Amino acid sequence: MENKLLINNANTVFEKKDDKYFGYKSRFGDIVIGGAYSYRFVVHYAKTNQDVVIVPGDVNTVTTPVCTTLEERLWKPEKSVQAHRDEIVEQAKADIEVLKSPGRMVNGNTSDYKVDLFGANAEFIVNREKRTVVALLKGAYSGTVVLARGIAKAAPDDCFNVHIGKAIALRRALSLAVPDEYLNAPQPTEVRVGDFISDDSGVHKALVIEDDSWPPFSGGAAIYLKDARKYGYKIIDDSREEAGGE
Template sequence: MQKVNFKNLTTTELNEFISKAAEELTKRANKSPRVITARKKVIEDAKSDLENLKDSTMCDGYEVGSYATVPEYHINRKKRVVTVLLKGYRSGRIYAKGIAKCDPRDTFNEHIGKAIALYRALSKKVPTKYLTVENPVEPEIGDIILTSYPEFKNERIRVVKSMSEAMADDAAMLRSPVVKNFTFIVDDSKSA
C-alpha cells in the first residue's frame, strides 16, 4: 500500500496519481472474478475439510492416537490467529493443539485458519491451496477493510453494502479510485 501526502501534490501530480490508481483498479477488476471464485472455492473446501477429517468411529470427532477428541476453536481476529485444541471426548484433556497465524500481507479468513490449525493439530500436511490462496480484490458485504486514506486513517470498517450499491457518503468516498487504492481487506470471514 502506497502512502501519499495529498497536500503536497500539484494538480498535475494528483491527476497522474489518480490515473495510475485507475489503471491499477482496472487491472484488479479484470483479475477479480477469477480470484473471487478461486478464493470462495478454497473457503468452501476448508469448511468441508473440517467435516471430512472427522473419524465416524470416534464419536464423530477426531482421532488423536487412540483417543476420540472434539475440537475447541479459539479465534483472535485482532492478532489474526486461529488455535484449535483437540480435547478428549469424555476427559476434556488436551491431546493436540494446532495454530494458524495469518501473514500480515494476507486477508484473514477464520474458515481457512480453522482448517490449517486442524491439519497441524492432527499432524497432517496442510494442503498448499490453504497457504497460497490469493487475497480478494473487491470488498464484499460483511468484509472488514482497513484503509490508510487520511479521512479514515487505520480504521477498521465493516462493509455493510457492496461497493457498487453503497449510497452513504462514507461508502461513496470508499468507492472512489483514489481511496480504493489505499484499502486492504483485513478479514473476509463474514462473521462477527
C-alpha cells in the same frame, strides 16, 4: 482388470461425482477418504504429486490417469483470482466438517485407520487482533485435557480468513499435511458485505454493510459497500461470519 490395476498402483485416487472429487485412496495419508475436494485442488495436487488417478463416477468405469507430465488433461480456462479464493474458502469449510466427523477415514499404506479426533473434541480459539486460530483437541470425557494442538497465523500482508485458519490449525493438530492452497491462497480482489476493511495504515478498520442498511449498534465503525468499493480500501478479513459466512 486394467482399471483395477491402475487404481491399485496409484499413489492417490479421487472419485469424481458431479462437480466434486472425493478422496478414495492416498498412500501419503494427506487426503481424507470420503472428503470432498474441488476441481482446482485436484489440479494442483496432480501437478505436484506423481501417479494421481481420477475415477469418473464408478471404480469399474474407465479411469483417467493424471501426473505431472499429463496435467494438461485437467486444465480448464482460468478462473478469476476472487473465484479461486472463494473456492479455497469453501474447500476449507468442507475440510473442517469432514475432519471433525467421527469415524472418517484417512488412508494409510495397506490399511485404513480412523481419524476420530483421537477420541477428542475439536475446539477453536480465534484471535482476530493477532490474526491467529488455534485448534485444541480435548478429551471427549474430561473436556479439559488437551491432547494435541495446532495453530495458524496469517502473514502481516495477508487477508485473514477464519475458515482457512481453522482448516490449517485442525490439520496441524491432527498431524495431517496442509494443502499448499491454504497456505498460499490468493488475496481477495472484490470487497463484499461482511468484510472488514482498513486504510493503508491498518489502524482504522470498518465493517462493510449494505448500502441501504443501518450501521450496527455495537459501536464499531461501518462503511457502505458502495463507498468501500469506490475508495479501494484494503480487505483485512473476509470471513464474513456476520453475513452468514460460517
